[in-house]
Amino acid sequence: MERKSTGKTEKILLxxxxxxxxxxxxLFIAAIIAAMLKxxxxxxxxxxxxxxxxxxxxxxxxxxxxxxxxxxxxAIDLHNEGVAGNAEAVKEADREFERLRRDCxxxxxxxxFHGSVKAMLARDETDLEERFLKAIDGLSxxxxxxxxxxxxxxxxxxxxxxxxxxxxxxxxxxxxxxEDYVVVIDKELRKPGSLDGEIYFELIDELSQAYRRxxxxxxxxxxxxxxxxxxxxxxxxxxxxxx
Numbered sequence: 532m533e534r535k536s537t538g539k540t541e542k543i544l545l546x547x548x549x550x551x552x553x554x555x556x557x558l559f560i561a562a563i564i565a566a567m568l569k570x571x572x573x574x575x576x577x578x579x580x581x582x583x584x585x586x587x588x589x590x591x592x593x594x595x596x597x598x599x600x601x602x603x604x605x606a607i608d609l610h611n612e613g614v615a616g617n618a619e620a621v622k623e624a625d626r627e628f629e630r631l632r633r634d635c636x637x638x639x640x641x642x643x644f645h646g647s648v649k650a651m652l653a654r655d656e657t658d659l660e661e662r663f664l665k666a667i668d669g670l671s672x673x674x675x676x677x678x679x680x681x682x683x684x685x686x687x688x689x690x691x692x693x694x695x696x697x698x699x700x701x702x703x704x705x706x707x708x709x710e711d712y713v714v715v716i717d718k719e720l721r722k723p724g725s726l727d728g729e730i731y732f733e734l735i736d737e738l739s740q741a742y743r744r745x746x747x748x749x750x751x752x753x754x755x756x757x758x759x760x761x762x763x764x765x766x767x768x769x770x771x772x773x774x
Contacts, residue, residue, distance in 0.1 A: 613651045621651045639679040643686040646672030650693040687711040705744050712738040
């Protein structure tokens with residue numbers, strides 16, 4: 532009987548030992564996992580501790596998008612390159628103004644410059660029908676811009692210039708040139724110095740030619756004389772003959 536009870540006790544103690552060993556093992560594993568979770572990630576720390584080169588940081592920085600004013604200035608620069616004869620600049624200006632006017636509608640200055648760009652696209656077009664249609668598109672934009680802001684000198688000059696270079700028998704817009712140039716010249720007479728001198732003389736000369744184109748010789752001669760007087764006065768001011 533004693534042997535049986537002793538053997539049974541040993542079995543019980545052995546089972547209890549296995550159970551306690553398992554519990555200890557589980558607790559040990561749980562402690563290791565908890566320690567790993569609390570430990571900071573070395574890769575993240577390493578990245579944070581790396582010194583940053585200012586030049587590299589500047590290169591990686593994302594530049595802010597251009598403002599609408601900057602976009603307009605860029606498109607106008609391309610327009611001016613087109614006036615000087617750069618056909619590729621004209622195409623790029625057309626794309627820039629398309630996007631700008633889509634994003635910011637209702638800007639008469641942008642409309643007017645885009646109209647001028649359309650006229651230059653017509654200038655560079657070889658197909659006669661396409662040339663005519665593009666010129667009409669340009670004039671439509673310019674007419675809308677003048678209607679929206681009739682006292683804007685820049686818009687008036689842009690439309691007057693386009694109308695001046697279009698053939699009168701086809702488009703019959705010389706009267707438009709006269710209207711726009713008279714408005715601009717009148718503003719200059721009321722407030723001298725508001726317009727660049729060379730542009731002012733150029734407008735008077737082209738106004739005289741526009742009058743001649745419509746057989747209005749008297750107005751053409753008046754403009755011619757005025758141009759001569761204005762140029763003479765300017766030369767005298769430059770040489771100090773008059774004050």
